[in-house]
Amino acid sequence: MNGRNTRIARWAVFGLLVAALSVVAAGCGGGDDGDAASTEIEGLGSSLDEIKELAKQEGVVNIVQWAGYAQLVKEFAAATGCKVKAKDGASSDDMISLIQTGAYDGVSASGNASVRLMTTGEVAPVNTDFIPNYADVQEGIKTQNYNSLDGQPYGVPHGRGPNYLMFRNDIVPADTDSWNVIWDQDQLDKNKGKISIYDDSIFIADAAVYLKATQPDLGIDNPYELDDDQFNAVVDLLKTQAAAGVNYWPGDVAKQIAEYTNGDSVVGTTWPYQYVQLTAADPPVAVTAIKPKEGTTGWSDTWMIYSKAAHPNCMYLWMDHMISPEAQAAVAEGFGEAPVNLKACELTENQNHCDEYHADDEDWWSDVYYWTTPVADCGDDRGEACKTQEDWEAAWTEIKG
Amino acid sequence: MTSVPVAEPPPQEGLGRRLSTFFFRHPRARLWTLLALPLTWLVVVYFGSLFVLLLSSLWDTDPFTRQVVHKFTLENFQRIIDTPVYRDVAWRTIKMAAFVTIADAVLAFPIAYYMARVASPRTRNLLVIAVLMPLWAGYLVKAYAWRTILSEGGVINWALDPIGLHFDGLSTVGLWLVFTYLWLPYMILPVYAGLERIPDSLLEASADLGGRSLKTFTRVILPLAFPAIVAGSIFTFSLTLGDYIAPGLITSEQFIGTVIYNIRGEALPTAAAFSLVPIVVVTAYLLVARKLRAFESL
Amino acid sequence: MVESTFARILLRLGALVTLAFIYLPLFIIGLYAFNKNVTQAWPIEKYSTKWFSVAYHDEAVREALKNSLFAALGATAISIVLGTLASLAVARYRFFGREVITFAVILPIALPGIVTGLALQATIIDVLGPLGITFGLTTIIVGHATFCIVVIYNNVIARLRRTAGSLDEASADLGADNWQTFRHVMLPQLRTAMLAGGLLAFALSFDEVIVTIFTAGAQQTLPIWIFATLARPDDQPIVNVVALFVLLVSIVPIYLATQLAGSSGITAERPKQSSVIASIDAEP
Numbered sequence: 017m018n019g020r021n022t023r024i025a026r027w028a029v030f031g032l033l034v035a036a037l038s039v040v041a042a043g044c045g046g047g048d049d050g051d052a053a054s055t056e057i058e059g060l061g062s063s064l065d066e067i068k069e070l071a072k073q074e075g076v077v078n079i080v081q082w083a084g085y086a087q088l089v090k091e092f093a094a095a096t097g098c099k100v101k102a103k104d105g106a107s108s109d110d111m112i113s114l115i116q117t118g119a120y121d122g123v124s125a126s127g128n129a130s131v132r133l134m135t136t137g138e139v140a141p142v143n144t145d146f147i148p149n150y151a152d153v154q155e156g157i158k159t160q161n162y163n164s165l166d167g168q169p170y171g172v173p174h175g176r177g178p179n180y181l182m183f184r185n186d187i188v189p190a191d192t193d194s195w196n197v198i199w200d201q202d203q204l205d206k207n208k209g210k211i212s213i214y215d216d217s218i219f220i221a222d223a224a225v226y227l228k229a230t231q232p233d234l235g236i237d238n239p240y241e242l243d244d245d246q247f248n249a250v251v252d253l254l255k256t257q258a259a260a261g262v263n264y265w266p267g268d269v270a271k272q273i274a275e276y277t278n279g280d281s282v283v284g285t286t287w288p289y290q291y292v293q294l295t296a297a298d299p300p301v302a303v304t305a306i307k308p309k310e311g312t313t314g315w316s317d318t319w320m321i322y323s324k325a326a327h328p329n330c331m332y333l334w335m336d337h338m339i340s341p342e343a344q345a346a347v348a349e350g351f352g353e354a355p356v357n358l359k360a361c362e363l364t365e366n367q368n369h370c371d372e373y374h375a376d377d378e379d380w381w382s383d384v385y386y387w388t389t390p391v392a393d394c395g396d397d398r399g400e401a402c403k404t405q406e407d408w409e410a411a412w413t414e415i416k417g
Numbered sequence: 418m419t420s421v422p423v424a425e426p427p428p429q430e431g432l433g434r435r436l437s438t439f440f441f442r443h444p445r446a447r448l449w450t451l452l453a454l455p456l457t458w459l460v461v462v463y464f465g466s467l468f469v470l471l472l473s474s475l476w477d478t479d480p481f482t483r484q485v486v487h488k489f490t491l492e493n494f495q496r497i498i499d500t501p502v503y504r505d506v507a508w509r510t511i512k513m514a515a516f517v518t519i520a521d522a523v524l525a526f527p528i529a530y531y532m533a534r535v536a537s538p539r540t541r542n543l544l545v546i547a548v549l550m551p552l553w554a555g556y557l558v559k560a561y562a563w564r565t566i567l568s569e570g571g572v573i574n575w576a577l578d579p580i581g582l583h584f585d586g587l588s589t590v591g592l593w594l595v596f597t598y599l600w601l602p603y604m605i606l607p608v609y610a611g612l613e614r615i616p617d618s619l620l621e622a623s624a625d626l627g628g629r630s631l632k633t634f635t636r637v638i639l640p641l642a643f644p645a646i647v648a649g650s651i652f653t654f655s656l657t658l659g660d661y662i663a664p665g666l667i668t669s670e671q672f673i674g675t676v677i678y679n680i681r682g683e684a685l686p687t688a689a690a691f692s693l694v695p696i697v698v699v700t701a702y703l704l705v706a707r708k709l710r711a712f713e714s715l
Numbered sequence: 716m717v718e719s720t721f722a723r724i725l726l727r728l729g730a731l732v733t734l735a736f737i738y739l740p741l742f743i744i745g746l747y748a749f750n751k752n753v754t755q756a757w758p759i760e761k762y763s764t765k766w767f768s769v770a771y772h773d774e775a776v777r778e779a780l781k782n783s784l785f786a787a788l789g790a791t792a793i794s795i796v797l798g799t800l801a802s803l804a805v806a807r808y809r810f811f812g813r814e815v816i817t818f819a820v821i822l823p824i825a826l827p828g829i830v831t832g833l834a835l836q837a838t839i840i841d842v843l844g845p846l847g848i849t850f851g852l853t854t855i856i857v858g859h860a861t862f863c864i865v866v867i868y869n870n871v872i873a874r875l876r877r878t879a880g881s882l883d884e885a886s887a888d889l890g891a892d893n894w895q896t897f898r899h900v901m902l903p904q905l906r907t908a909m910l911a912g913g914l915l916a917f918a919l920s921f922d923e924v925i926v927t928i929f930t931a932g933a934q935q936t937l938p939i940w941i942f943a944t945l946a947r948p949d950d951q952p953i954v955n956v957v958a959l960f961v962l963l964v965s966i967v968p969i970y971l972a973t974q975l976a977g978s979s980g981i982t983a984e985r986p987k988q989s990s991v992i993a994s995i996d997a998e999p
Contacts, residue, residue, distance in 0.1 A: 078933040083947055101933055104946060112483070113682030117840060119850045119932030132482045209585070215679075263587070264669045266679075268946035271564075271666065277754045278570035280587055293948045297754060391481055404480040409683045414502045416671050437892035448808045452816070455801035455864065459819050463831075463861050469842060470834035524736065527729025535723055544730075546969050551737055552918055553965030554744070557941045558958040561951075562744045565755040572743060572757050601737065630719050651825055659827015662924065662942075674829050681833055689837075692830045699825050703818065712817060 055143040057321065060328040064146050070329040072097040077330035080105050080114045080123040082317065083269050084289050085174070085338075087346035092337045098330035106267025107216040108387065109409075115139075121325040122334065124174055126315040127162035127388040128218055132405075134165050139320040141168045146332050149339040152357045156378065162388060163318040171320035172335045175344070177353035177373070178314040178384045179214070179222065180305035182291055183283040184276060188304075195226045195308045197283050199253060201260075209261035212272055212284025217405075217412035218387055221313050222285060223250045223257075225385060229310035239313065239385050241394045243401045247411070254415045264416070269293070277301050288352025288373075311383030348373065467696075474689035483683045493690035503676070507694050510673040513593065514657035518604075518650045520597040525604040525649065526642075533612035548605050556599060560663045563595045567667065592667040596657050603656070604649035611645020612638070647711035655699050741962070748955035755951060766952040776957060779940035786852055786927075786936055787920040790859035791913045797860070798867025799909060803901075806875035807883075823862040831862065832929030839930065850932020858930040859923055863916035870912030871905055878904045914972045918965075937961075 061067035076099045079086065089100040103120065105111035108129035115123050115138055125133055133139040144150040150172055157163075157173045164170055181195060187207065188197060197203045198211055213219060224239035227250055234246050242250060263281050265272040269290050275281035276294055291305035319335045321328060337343050344360035347353065354375040355361065361370035374380035394402040403411075440447040477488040497503045532544045551559070566572045567586025577584055585591070615638065623633040661674030671679075673695055681688040706712065718726070751761035770776055798820075805816055823831060835858050839850060848854075882904075886896040924938040931939055941954050 101935070103933065104943060106946075109483075109682045116682075117836070117850055117932055118844060136482050136484055217683075262669055264665075266665055270946050270948045270951065273948050274564070274568070274754055277756055278565075278568040280569045290948075298752060389481065405483060405683070406478065406480040409483075409680065410496070410500075413671070413676060413680060414500065416669070417502060417505065431892075433892040433894050437887070440893055441887065444808070448804055448810060451800045451804040451808075455797040455804075455820075456816070458797055458861070459823075459864070462835075462857060463823050464819075465842075466834035466838040467830075469838045470830070473837060524733050527726050528733040531726045531730040535718060535726055542973055544734075545973055546966065547734065548737070549969045549972075550962065550965060551741060553922065553969070554741055554962045555938065555941060555958050556922055556924055557938055557945060558744055558954060559740060561945050561954075562740050562747070565747070565757065566740060566743060570756055575757050598736065598740065601733070605733075630722055651821075655825045655827060659829050660925075661829055674827060677829050677833065685837070688833065692827075692833065695827045695830055699827070700822075703821065703825055707814075707818075712821075 055141045057140050057323065057325060057328040059326075060332065061146075064148070067146055067329045067332050068096065071327075071333050074327040074330045075099060076101060077122070077327050077334050078120045079103070079331075079334065080111050080120045082124055082126075082287075082351075083267070084351045085124050085317075085347060087350055088337070088343050091342075092334070096330065096333045096337075098327070098333060100334070104267070108218065109216065110267065112138075115322055118322075118324060120322055121327045121331040122171075122319060122321045124317050124338075125171070125320050126317050127386050128405075129389075130162050130170070130318050130320060131389050133320060134170050137323055139170055140323040140325075141165070141170050142172070142321060142332075142335070144169055144172075147172060147336045147339070149336050149341075149357065152341070152359055153339060154356050154358060154376075157316060157356050160316070162316060162386065171318040172339050173356040174317040174319050174338055175347060175351075175353040175355055176314060176316035176381070176384075176386070177288050177351070178307050178312045180286050180288060180291060180312070181283070181308050182212075182276070182286040182303055182305040184279070185302040185304055187282040190304065192304075193306065193309050195222075195310050195312075196230075198285070199223070199226050199257060201256065204257060204260035207282050209263070210280065210282045211257070211260065211262040212275060212281035212286070213257070213262045213264050214285050215264035215266035215416075217408040218313070219285070220250055220254065220408055220411065220415075221385065221387070223253045225313060226310055227253060238395065240388050240390045241396075241402050242390070243394060243398055243403070247403045247407070251411050251415060255417075258415050258417060273297075276303060289350075292350070292352040307384070311385065313387060314381075314384040315387045345369075348375075470689050470692065472689075474686050474693070476686045478684060478686055485685055490686075493684075493686045496687055497690050497694075502671075503691060503694075506671050506676050507673055509670065510658055511698060513589075513596065513672065514654045516593055517596040517600065517657045518653045520593070521601050521604040521653045522608075522646050522650065524597065524601060525608050526646075529605050529608035530612055530638075532609050533615075545609075548602050548609075552602050557662070559599060560595065560666055563591075563598065563663075564666050567591045567595075587667055589668055589670060592664060592670075595663050595667055596653075596660070599663065600653040600656050603652035604646075607645045607649040608642060611642045611648070615641050644710045647706050647709045651703065651706055651711065654702060655695075658695050658698065744955055745959050747952060748959045750952050750955070753949060753951060766950075766956045769950070770953045770956040770960075773953060775935065775940060776937075776953070779935045779937045782852060782855075782934060783921055783937040786855045786859060787917045789852070789856035790863050790920040791916045793856065793860035794863035794867050794916050795909055795913050798864045798912065799871050799905065801864065802868045802872040802875060806872050820865050820868050824865050828923070828925030829929075831858070832926045835926070836929040850930065851934055854930040854932070855927055855934065855936065858926045859920040862923075862926065863919055866915045866919065867909060867912040870908040870915075874905055874908035911972050914968050917968070 061070045075097055078101045081102050081104060083104040086100055086102040093099050103114060105114060108126050111123050111129050112132060114120060153173055159167055159169060163173055221239040224236055224242055227234055228236040228239060234249055236246050263275055272290050273293050294301040294303050319338050321331045325331050339357050341357055341359035341363055344355040344357040345363035348355040348360055349364050349369055354373040358375060389405050390403055390408050392400045392402055392404050473485060474493050475489055477486045477490045479486050532541050536544060573584050573586055619637060620633055623637045659674045661678040664672045664675050677688045677692055746759060747755055749762045750759045751763035801816060801820060805813055839854055882900055883896055886900040922938060924942060927936050927939055944950055944954050
């Protein structure tokens with residue numbers, strides 16, 4: 017074999033490899049749309065009894081969740097034989113990426129993830145006959161656009177909550193009732209570099225909520241439906257805030273908790289979870305969390321099953337478990353949210369929990385704007401003039417600078 | 418290339434012997450037998466994967482679902498070039514990597530020199546262990562510990578407070594400190610190895626010829642140790658260039674790693690296009706390092 | 716010694732400063748392992764050893780540790796084979812593309828982990844997924860082995876530099892076949908270099924976070940478990956306990972490595988630690 021031939025052979029092999037890889041890469045991974053209505057998943061039992069039987073063989077369920085959601089996992093494992101392996105998602109986008117790896121059986125999706133997942137067919141419609149506790153879910157939360165497609169449920173509602181304004185009592189006045197503490201320039205100057213902000217493009221909506229209340233001229237109605245002018249105003253506001261120095265917490269709640277504890281952050285946006293943790297710490301950190309007068313963003317989450325789940329039977333049982341009164345009570349108090357199964361209200365340690373979190377008080381939720389994916393269609397006479405998810409993400413990278 | 422020649426072998430010779438004869442006669446075949454496995458691995462696993470990633474930089478995405486759409490476009494590169502933020506982030510990251518490298522070289526040199534030329538063999542052994550051990554402490558644990566150390570209520574400000582000083586640790590400067598800390602062993606070890614190889618006789622010759630300590634250092638030691646420093650800098654530089662965990666913990670500024678990580682799910686093609694920046698920078702760095710004989714610094 | 720007394724004092728001082736810089740944070744990590752509180756505040760108010768028993772009984776920690784050990788062993792084994800083969804080729808032959816090989820071996824460790832990780836993930840999802848291969852220990856091992864090749868390669872090639880190729884020829888002349896030559900002549904020369912490099916490969920794999928995040932799927936290795944636990948508010952101190960444990964246990968392999976590297980080589984030049992060190996470095 018002479019050197020020259022070897023060299024040619026080498027390049028030929030390399031070329032073939034490259035070609036083969038590109039063909040395979042181009043042909044795959046496009047995401048399959050699937051037929052939407054079928055609740056069949058490969059390997060799923062055809063009755064609840066069969067599901068329970070098959071689950072014992074699966075023995076494990078891999079879930080993507082918001083930190084703190086998986087509750088009573090030991091009890092669940094004892095009852096069903098399914099060990100729970102939970103992976104915390106940092107943001108809705110993060111959760112979608114995780115689901116797309118194909119390694120997980122299900123996800124606790126917020127509206128800005130669930131709609132996309134349903135559209136791409138990455139989550140499957142569910143047969144609620146196999147989920148006995150579904151009957152107890154509040155009717156007003158069933159078959160909403162963020163958990164169902166054409167009236168067909170794609171999972172079970174998990175619970176809902178607001179994004180709070182949280183501040184340290186020793187720095188920010190107790191009577192604070194407005195988001196202006198994180199948006200107005202003179203307020204920003206007071207707490208430079210100590211403002212805690214959720215690191216995701218969905219936070220753009222929080223600025224929109226504030227401008228909706230303070231600059232009515234912009235005509236913002238729904239904070240997720242922003243046209244050019246509105247969007248530019250919102251982005252400008254965010255850039256002002258970023259320039260004042262903020263601490264981003266990219267979904268890892270421990271980071272924000274440590275910051276409030278150590279005084280690195282004193283005011284910002286948070287989930288109720290961190291508030292619960294901070295006030296329950298030993299010694300407790302003196303913080304206040306409120307829904308300011310302008311209203312706020314929030315979430316109504318749904319447990320969904322991956323359409324090619326490796327452990328579909330355990331996942332079905334998990335969905336049922338998460339809306340059982342016991343698990344609902346544990347999550348509601350542990351994370352700090354309103355349960356969707358009101359039977360949980362009798363089981364919470366704090367008997368007033370459901371009232372405090374307004375579980376059954378629709379008026380209170382009227383100015384809580386649930387996370388959803390921004391689309392071009394503004395939903396009104398402006399037509400297709402609104403900024404999309406793509407625009408929001410690109411803007412977020414620029415805002416952070 | 419590994420096939421046994423068809424020629425009739427004498428019956429008393431085993432397969433091993435026949436192969437040996439073949440390989441002896443065909444050194445090229447022997448070479449390619451050696452190379453076949455590692456080369457296939459690197460080309461298929463590594464370069465194949467890089468190719469798949471870079472290929473996706475030429476694809477479009479759906480504005481709503483953010484899924485990759487297999488439609489050819491140069492938009493992703495356009496975006497990287499046109500949007501100032503990507504340039505700012507790249508430049509900020511490269512600067513950080515350079516400063517970290519410099520700090521590491523400065524911190525590493527005395528201890529490496531001490532280990533290589535001053536310490537007794539026993540002390541040297543202990544020091545080698547002492548320098549190697551932090552590599553086992555876990556990158557994450559160290560990074561998170563630094564978060565606590567640098568925070569408002571952390572050790573540093575606790576120590577500075579009585580003398581009326583304050584250090585804003587969760588900042589770019591803090592991150593520089595953390596990176597310097599994390600990658601320091603990767604600099605110390607090659608520099609130590611490099612210094613150790615300088616023959617004593619060379620330094621004695623320099624002294625004999627009247628070279629003062631400082632002169633010996635700048636004219637003899639430093640030039641000889643330089644390739645080793647460059648070798649170490651490959652690690653300090655490239656590890657800084659792509660990290661996203663430490664920056665996210667310590668600062669709110671974006672770096673190349675954080676941007677790629679944050680947009681990977683929603684805009685994989687843009688992330689892929691942006692990852693060309695570290696690929697190009699590291700490749701260039703390696704080429705320069707090779708020219709400076711860093712690869713041979715052992 | 717040619718260094719003046721003054722220079723030596725300065726060097727000792729510089730060495731001490733660097734050592735303090737390295738060890739103070741580790742000391743603090745150790746302290747936090749005894750922190751009674753969940754959140755890491757300073758100064759530590761109450762000390763407790765309760766996290767040690769919590770860590771000991773934590774099933775997830777054990778499984779993660781097992782996975783990490785398994786992945787690191789797998790990656791080390793593969794990289795020893797690949798790295799040794801590549802270094803033999805480069806050290807003993809002149810051929811077109813020789814330099815490129817050195818480059819290709821170094822690149823996986825020099826390119827940022829996020830690029831390597833993202834590339835591997837894209838490949839696993841888009842190319843291997845349709846072929847039925849999914850995330851798991853295998854993909855972790857493959858990813859780690861790729862960037863570990865270089866440390867074996869460097870160690871072995873450094874050793875090959877110092878040993879004479881003529882020995883192999885002598886062995887062949889004396890009638891040994893390829894395998895016998897490798898087994899009885901080359902392996903004894905290379906064994907310690909391979910082991911020393913292997914230990915570093917093991918350490919690299921054991922602590923790898925970023926590439927693992929992208930290749931692990933739902934599998935947990937120790938760093939992945941640590942990452943998840945550190946992001947949660949409930950049990951951060953367990954991480955410090957585990958870190959302390961790993962740190963203390965690591966003294967054993969490191970000590971072995973320094974001993975190993977110093978006691979061999981046919982050419983008895985400078986029997987020192989340089990092969991442990993060499994592994995971090997790069998050379999063609």
